[in-house]
Amino acid sequence: MFQETALNVRDKKVQGLFRLIFLMMTLLLIIPVLTILGLLIYKGGGVLSWDFLFTGPTDGMTAGGVFPALLGTVWLVSVALVISVPIGIAAAIYLSEYAADNWFTRIINLAIINLAGVPSIVHALFGVGAFVVFFGFGTSILAASLTLAIMTLPVVIVSTRESLQAVPQAFREACWSMGATRWQTIRRVVLPNSVSGILTGVILEVSRTTGETAPIMFTGAVFFTPFLPQSVFDQTMAMSLHLFVVATQVPGVPEELPFGVALVLIGMVLVMNSVSIAFRVYLRGRKKW
Amino acid sequence: MSQAKHIDFDRRNRDWYVDKVVQFIVFFGGISAIVFIIGIFVFITKEGLGFIFDTMDPAEFFGSPYWEPSDEDAPEYGILALIAGTASVTGLALVVAIPFSLGSAIFIGEFATGKFREFLKILVELLAAIPSVVWGFIGLTIMNPIIIDVFDVPVGLTVLNAGIILGLMTAPIMTSIAEDALKAVPDRYREAAEAMGATRWQVIFKVVLPAAKNGLLGAVLLGVGRGFGETMAVLLATGHSVNIPTSVFDSVRALTATIAAELGETAVGSDHYQALFTIGIFLFVITFIINLTADLVVRGVRNG
Numbered sequence: 001m002f003q004e005t006a007l008n009v010r011d012k013k014v015q016g017l018f019r020l021i022f023l024m025m026t027l028l029l030i031i032p033v034l035t036i037l038g039l040l041i042y043k044g045g046g047v048l049s050w051d052f053l054f055t056g057p058t059d060g061m062t063a064g065g066v067f068p069a070l071l072g073t074v075w076l077v078s079v080a081l082v083i084s085v086p087i088g089i090a091a092a093i094y095l096s097e098y099a100a101d102n103w104f105t106r107i108i109n110l111a112i113i114n115l116a117g118v119p120s121i122v123h124a125l126f127g128v129g130a131f132v133v134f135f136g137f138g139t140s141i142l143a144a145s146l147t148l149a150i151m152t153l154p155v156v157i158v159s160t161r162e163s164l165q166a167v168p169q170a171f172r173e174a175c176w177s178m179g180a181t182r183w184q185t186i187r188r189v190v191l192p193n194s195v196s197g198i199l200t201g202v203i204l205e206v207s208r209t210t211g212e213t214a215p216i217m218f219t220g221a222v223f224f225t226p227f228l229p230q231s232v233f234d235q236t237m238a239m240s241l242h243l244f245v246v247a248t249q250v251p252g253v254p255e256e257l258p259f260g261v262a263l264v265l266i267g268m269v270l271v272m273n274s275v276s277i278a279f280r281v282y283l284r285g286r287k288k289w
Numbered sequence: 290m291s292q293a294k295h296i297d298f299d300r301r302n303r304d305w306y307v308d309k310v311v312q313f314i315v316f317f318g319g320i321s322a323i324v325f326i327i328g329i330f331v332f333i334t335k336e337g338l339g340f341i342f343d344t345m346d347p348a349e350f351f352g353s354p355y356w357e358p359s360d361e362d363a364p365e366y367g368i369l370a371l372i373a374g375t376a377s378v379t380g381l382a383l384v385v386a387i388p389f390s391l392g393s394a395i396f397i398g399e400f401a402t403g404k405f406r407e408f409l410k411i412l413v414e415l416l417a418a419i420p421s422v423v424w425g426f427i428g429l430t431i432m433n434p435i436i437i438d439v440f441d442v443p444v445g446l447t448v449l450n451a452g453i454i455l456g457l458m459t460a461p462i463m464t465s466i467a468e469d470a471l472k473a474v475p476d477r478y479r480e481a482a483e484a485m486g487a488t489r490w491q492v493i494f495k496v497v498l499p500a501a502k503n504g505l506l507g508a509v510l511l512g513v514g515r516g517f518g519e520t521m522a523v524l525l526a527t528g529h530s531v532n533i534p535t536s537v538f539d540s541v542r543a544l545t546a547t548i549a550a551e552l553g554e555t556a557v558g559s560d561h562y563q564a565l566f567t568i569g570i571f572l573f574v575i576t577f578i579i580n581l582t583a584d585l586v587v588r589g590v591r592n593g
Contacts, residue, residue: 011488018490019400025392026409029460033416036427090318098312099319110584111322117511117580118329118573119518120421121545124552125569129332133557150325157322181308211420214520214545218552240422244521247426262426266419273418277411 040266044259052260061224061250066261068228072141072236073268075229076216077209079145080152085202087149088156095157096164097186116154120214123151127219142232144220148209155205163197164190196283200276207272211265213240223249239265333569340366340563341570350567356531356547358561366564368571373533374448374541378523379516381452381537386460386512391505393460394467399493410468417461421521428454428526442538446528449537454526455516463512470504470587471497503586510583514576520545544568 051065058064091108099105127147137143167190175185221238223245229236243265247258345366353367397409432454433445440449474497482496498505520543528540529550548565555562 011491015488015490018493019396022392022396022400025389026396029389029393029457029464030409030412030416033419033457036431039431040427087318087321090315091321092318094315094319098315108319108322110581111326113584114326114577114580115322117514117518117576118326119520119545119576121520121548122329122333122518122569122573122576125333125336125548125566126329128552129336129566130328133336134332150329153322153325181304183308183311184304186311207418211418211422213420213422214549217549240420240521243422243426244525247429248525258426258430262423266423269418269420270415273415277414281407 037266040259040263044256044261044263047256047260048263053264057224060252061246062253062257066239066242066264068225069237069239069242069261070264071228072221073210073239075141075232075236076145076148076220076238077206079141079232080148080209081202081206083146084149084153084156084205088153088205089160089198091153091157092160092164093186096161097182097190112154112157115150116158118151120151120212123147124215124218126150127215132219137233139218139222139235140220140233141229141236142220144216144236145232147215147219148212151212151215152205152208155208156201159201159204160194160198163194163201166197167193196279200280200283203272203276203279207269207276210272211240211269213238213244217241239268330570330573333566333573337563337566337570339558340560340567344560344563345567354531354533356542358551358564364560366560368544368568370531370533371542371544371547371568374527374531375517375523375543375545377448377534377537377541378451378455378527378543379513381448382455382459382516383509383513385453385456386463386516387509389456390460390463390508390512391467393464394471394505394508395493395498397464398468398471399489399497413461413464417465419458421458421519422525424454424458425522425525428522432526440538444528444538444540446526447538447540448527448534450528451523451526451541451543452537454522455519458519458522459512459515462515463508466508466511467501467505470501470508473504474500507583507587510579510586514579514583517579518545518572518576520549524549544572 053065053070054067055065056068057066091112095105095108099108124147127143131137131143131146132139135143137146171189171193172185175189176182180188216238220235221241222235223237223241225235225237227234239261243258243261246253246261349365349367351367351372352369353365354370354373355365355367356371357365393409393413397406397413401409428450429446432450436442436445436447436450478496478500479492482492487495523543524546527543527546529542529546530540531542532539534541548568551561552565555565
């Protein structure tokens with residue numbers, strides 16, 4: 001029989017202690033944030049209603065709802081997606097299926113990492129310098145969405161590349177050996193097997209784009225406009241900027257109103273992230289290989 | 290005599306051409322990231338260049354703590370106090386974030402199992418998704434009164450507030466990257482150590498952490514980059530007053546927040562406008578260096 005020595009017993013105690021310490025650290029990270037979210041719900045939950053979502057601000061933005069900002073965010077995110085998803089998927093296909101492992105590919109990867117790492121306010125400066133001034137789009141949905149699209153491009157590229165690379169190499173080889181070209185293989189074998197993974201990444205990008213504030217402040221989103229956007233050349237309100245505005249720029253806002261705006265914004269982002277995660281877990285469950 | 294049969298090795302049919310065209314198109318997608326990163330540099334430099342050559346005195350720009358661009362007689366463009374603001378807030382954020390995120394990464398990666406582990410990972414991922422403007426709002430409305438109450442100070446929008454907010458913000462991201470770094474350590478390392486009779490914590494401290502060292506350093510560096518470039522949260526939680534901080538209870542102003550607060554008020558092409566773009570160039574260069582270093586450090590693991 002295996003007899004536990006005093007040393008084994010001590011080791012076990014030490015291990016239990018460390019486990020406890022690390023568990024505490026994890027909980028200390030998570031609990032304050034959950035408490036804060038709870039506080040947001042407690043303070044802002046009262047103003048939430050269908051009216052709040054579907055009416056515009058009134059009385060100098062001290063009352064009423066968030067509808068123009070909500071609609072503006074939908075505009076900004078949709079246009080940004082139309083721009084970034086095709087480019088991002090093309091880039092991912094190139095990197096995963098065509099690119100050789102050489103210095104050029106390393107430079108592309110470095111550019112992607114840097115594109116993701118450049119501060120959002122620098123993206124905003126770029127948007128102003130390039131789209132608003134140089135290309136003459138003015139402060140418009142188009143300029144803001146282009147800025148957002150470039151900023152979130154790395155999200156699409158990285159997640160799409162990951163799901164393309166998750167398709168086993170043997171699938172491709174089988175297809176090539178039947179005489180298919182690279183594109184036929186990608187079109188008929190690789191993409192169908194990774195489309196849901198790509199979709200997960202796109203939902204994640206939607207969530208990222210929704211929350212961004214700095215890149216749209218000077219490129220297309222405005223504090224207040226009485227008009228709903230009619231085309232991509234109009235200015236618009238946006239949820240993220242609206243939270244900043246009602247929290248800091250408007251005098252006499254009742255205390256709970258900005259909490260309500262924050263809740264709607266956080267709700268949109270977390271719901272989309274949860275959908276993306278649920279989708280991923282579901283896919284992992286039914287993976288065939 | 291039968292004629293030698295001609296075999297056609299030329300496979301350039303329609304599908305072959307389609308393949309070439311697609312390859313051409315996706316290649317442009319591939320280089321888009323390079324085009325955009327160069328584009329960003331070119332356009333912010335183009336807007337800031339006039340200031341750098343005509344107005345800027347490098348000694349004043351980097352050495353003066355006075356940022357008074359709207360003074361009509363003698364505008365002063367010194368970013369020293371702004372650098373101090375950004376550095377103090379990022380530094381405090383790291384003090385908050387590094388121990389907790391490494392601790393959480395070790396717990397999630399090495400101790401937690403099964404459903405509980407998945408639950409923690411998803412929670413961390415969701416926390417990382419909270420938008421920065423919401424964090425800033427939390428700093429402004431929830432942290433601010435707490436700090437005033439607890440420390441009995443007149444103002445709660447300080448280095449302390451922004452540092453904690455930024456720390457909570459970057460911790461989930463650092464946790465995910467650090468956990469990836471731990472996961473990248475091959476299981477056979479752990480198995481070999483366990484076969485030698487090592488306990489779980491001995492495996493972690495003597496084997497896993499040394500092996501994941503570079504990946505963890507990369508996680509910290511990316512956290513630095515995130516904190517350094519964060520805009521909205523810092524704008525709302527620092528108090529936004531130009532100041533070289535002497536304690537965590539001082540209000541400061543960050544480089545990023547200055548651009549966000551002032552760009553809207555400046556006329557396109559004015560000295561002030563160009564000075565803000567010059568700050569942008571500075572931010573771009575610093576984050577570029579941080580990201581490059583992080584990439585080289587992480588790559589070091591794979592090659593070594």
